[in-house]
Amino acid sequence: MTDEIGRNEKPSFQVDKADNVATMLSDAEAGDLILIRGGAAIMRLVALDGISLGHKVAIGEIPNGDFVVKYGVRIGIVTQSVKPGEWVHLHNCRSQVDERSSHLNYLSGAAQDTEYA
Amino acid sequence: MPKHSWSGYLRKDGRKGIRNIILVIYTVECASFVAHQVALGEADVHVIGFPGCYDNAYAIRLMLSLATHPNVGACLAIGLGCEYTQPSRIASVVAESGRPSRWFYIQDSGGTRAGIEEGKAALNALREEMGKMTVSVSMDWSDLTIGAECGGSDGTSGLAGNPVVGKVFDALVDKGGAAIFEEVVEMIGLRDTLISRAATPQVARELDATYRKAERYCKDVRQYSVSPGNFAGGLTTIEEKSMGAFAKSGSRPIQGVLRVAQQPPAHGLWLLDSVPDGHFMQFGYTNPNDTEGIMDLVSAGAQIVLFVTGRGSVIGSAVAPLIKVTGNSVTYERMIEDMDFNASEVLSGIQSIDESASSLMDKIADVCSGSKSKPEALGHREYFLMYKHQNVPSLKSGCHA
Numbered sequence: 453m454t455d456e457i458g459r460n461e462k463p464s465f466q467v468d469k470a471d472n473v474a475t476m477l478s479d480a481e482a483g484d485l486i487l488i489r490g491g492a493a494i495m496r497l498v499a500l501d502g503i504s505l506g507h508k509v510a511i512g513e514i515p516n517g518d519f520v521v522k523y524g525v526r527i528g529i530v531t532q533s534v535k536p537g538e539w540v541h542l543h544n545c546r547s548q549v550d551e552r553s554s555h556l557n558y559l560s561g562a563a564q565d566t567e568y569a
Numbered sequence: 570m571p572k573h574s575w576s577g578y579l580r581k582d583g584r585k586g587i588r589n590i591i592l593v594i595y596t597v598e599c600a601s602f603v604a605h606q607v608a609l610g611e612a613d614v615h616v617i618g619f620p621g622c623y624d625n626a627y628a629i630r631l632m633l634s635l636a637t638h639p640n641v642g643a644c645l646a647i648g649l650g651c652e653y654t655q656p657s658r659i660a661s662v663v664a665e666s667g668r669p670s671r672w673f674y675i676q677d678s679g680g681t682r683a684g685i686e687e688g689k690a691a692l693n694a695l696r697e698e699m700g701k702m703t704v705s706v707s708m709d710w711s712d713l714t715i716g717a718e719c720g721g722s723d724g725t726s727g728l729a730g731n732p733v734v735g736k737v738f739d740a741l742v743d744k745g746g747a748a749i750f751e752e753v754v755e756m757i758g759l760r761d762t763l764i765s766r767a768a769t770p771q772v773a774r775e776l777d778a779t780y781r782k783a784e785r786y787c788k789d790v791r792q793y794s795v796s797p798g799n800f801a802g803g804l805t806t807i808e809e810k811s812m813g814a815f816a817k818s819g820s821r822p823i824q825g826v827l828r829v830a831q832q833p834p835a836h837g838l839w840l841l842d843s844v845p846d847g848h849f850m851q852f853g854y855t856n857p858n859d860t861e862g863i864m865d866l867v868s869a870g871a872q873i874v875l876f877v878t879g880r881g882s883v884i885g886s887a888v889a890p891l892i893k894v895t896g897n898s899v900t901y902e903r904m905i906e907d908m909d910f911n912a913s914e915v916l917s918g919i920q921s922i923d924e925s926a927s928s929l930m931d932k933i934a935d936v937c938s939g940s941k942s943k944p945e946a947l948g949h950r951e952y953f954l955m956y957k958h959q960n961v962p963s964l965k966s967g968c969h970a
Contacts, residue, residue, distance in 0.1 A: 465728060465916065475724045475803065477916050505899065506724025506803030506879065520805075523727070525758070527809035540805065547806035549757060549784075550793040561800025 466491040468524035473508040501539040572934035577708035581667020586639035597652035607688030615887040617952040624653035630830035634868040637666040643695040650676030669698035711745030716866025716874040720859035723802025723879030727813020729896025730877035736926030738819035751841035753783040754794040758808035768822035832870040848958035860953040885949020
């Protein structure tokens, strides 16, 4: 395998070798090949969802209730089983401390628990 | 190698500034219109003010620290005449620091028009006095206090923008300067990581207490320091945002904890705690917006503040120039008129983090030498002073070993 970015490959970065997610460095559509650098070895996997720049893709299988690890630390807990190539965000991951963030719109992040009328 | 020295302004109290501004301070919201009209069209005049009629010890400490900031050469305090906060006492403290100062009440001047005229006349007098006593001085990195703040963070902030600022902080500390970071509420989830950076066991205890206070605060107000824009930018939890935000502190040992309006007693890396302490009125949000945090860093004597944004932000700052850094290439291109520095090349592999940090230091030296940062050139002068309560233990007994 080469570490050159192939045409149509979408780059992403794994911060720590212990991480089970990588951060997208460009937008990817479902079906795109994602190139993951920063880990023990260069990895490639197929995106199962559309994933935007700055968002996270699962590198390995994460069983329901397991920790999401990024920067080598536990940044959240998955609320359903996640497959490699899936987008990891508010719809399938919750904070260990901040309960409000689980009630936000998972696409826009907008609060849905405040009344305006 | 970034530029080693530049010319700055020496104040009578020994502090060195990179700008020579006159600061107009209003002491109640009722005086804010006149204060802004006085400053209108005056390139070297910035405005700050406190909206409340009832005075607040925290806000007064904050105003005094800004009025005697190294970048400030003179100060004009404007009151309405009814409020608790006393402009005459602000002017006295400024005069004691060796800076020219004036004050007046708008009620004594005779109203809006007369107040603006009196203010304009006071500015001319202050500018003349300031001109006579301005002393140029050679400055280097050891004379600098730099603050770092992030706002509008996204998934790139923790990978590029903040680590590059962290490298700059390491270099600044190694050159004998002072580096200050804050946003303790964005360290939630990182207690052990934070404490492991303490310079001494005493500092470790301070950091632990500071962390626990922030954690209790977030739990009590049911709000963690993470916004809809952060989530839209790919950050999923406060723990994830915290790890990214903490990267801007670099890797040097933390020398102690400062409270708002306290200056670091020595060089090195310092944590600024802006979280309110327990009080019978329980007022104050901790970081209600980015400008509030920037003001806190400026109050600690930062002559310049590095602001890391992923989503993009269009704020600047009164008193100290803000330098905008982004690790998001799309944001850099889209908001190029507002962005000073593109750290995204670290992510595309074009530059190493060290190379990017070195370019950022060139940019900082340029701004110290008088070049305007992007927000400065656009005329940004945001400020935010609010009611809050903080206990202020003396630095000697409190945190500095």
